[in-house]
Amino acid sequence: MTKVDLNLIVIFDAIMREQSITLAAEQLAMTQPSVSKAVSRMRYAWQDPLFIKQGRGICPTPYAKELWQQIADPLSHISQTVSPAKFDPANTPVQIRVALTDGISSLFWPRLRAIIEQRAQMLDLYAVPFKGNGEQLLLEAEVDLVLDYYPTRHNQITVRHLYDNHFTCVMRPQHPLAHKALSVDDFCHAQHLLVSLSGDPSGAVDQSLTLLGRTRRVAMTVNSFSSAIELLQESSLICVMPFSVASKAIAKGQLVQATLPISVPSPSISIAWHTRNQRNLAIKWLVNEVEQLVHNEPEVFAKSPYLADA
Secondary structure (H helix, E strand, C coil): CCCCCHHHHHHHHHHHHHCCHHHHHHHHCCCHHHHHHHHHHHHHHHCCCCEEEECCEEEECHHHHHHHHHHHHHHHHHHHHHCCCCCCCCCCCEEEEEEECHHHHHHHHHHHHHHHHHHCCCEEEEEEECCCCHHHHHHCCCCCEEEEECCCCCCCEEEEEEEECCEEEEECCCCCCCCCCCCHHHHHHCEEEEECCCCCCCCHHHHHHHHCCCCCEEEEEECCHHHHHHHHHCCCCEEEEEHHHHHHHHHCCCCEEECCCCCCCCCEEEEEEEHHHCCCHHHHHHHHHHHHHHHHCHHHHCCCCCCCCC
């Protein structure tokens, strides 16, 4: 019977989890050339290319994926038996990078900061700009999590739904359309502000209007919700945005809302991570905290947020 080199299996598992030879080498405290030599031995021993270069990363072959499915769980059980994983959020230094827009960060960052100051003082949380490129960011290990509108599916990415996005129309309290039922004609004839991360002066609202044979005038665009809220208070523009993003300004009387006279689909907000982080206890902890925030504040999240180009 052919002798199996268990070291190769451990290195193979690390490469599959990290989707990178460089990151696997760092995790294993090995040099990159050493890991590359191990890959050459794997290819010879198992008679398969195993990893194909793809952009800045690598793509496992079908054989590699099948092999990993068979060995990942047994290796994890052995590892946890020998050295049980622990995570103490108050005392374990950790950095987590999250891709999200300013609309979502305005909702979650203050709430998460309060939790961190109370129970996870050693956790550093970094926001990475999100422009709909979540899959690329996760596959290339640029971020640990995507917390936003993420509709795509990939077999190496886990996506967990948080809540559905609902839109409202907002404007300054002195606007001529404030405090009245908004008709389709009123809506179409108004001058609109659009929050567009892509720079495209059209979005989901325009798609809905097209189905009705109607159009609107997008008179100005901005690329952040914070800029939009400030601009709305100082102009005669109206804007369609997530209720939760605008709720604080509405509660303070800085903006008023009007029910949309058209139907606009409500995309879902989710939190997503790569399977390489499936057993990362710090990331699991943060995902759980985010889910608890959504669960504990239905008055905010049951009514809201986010689509970039609405």
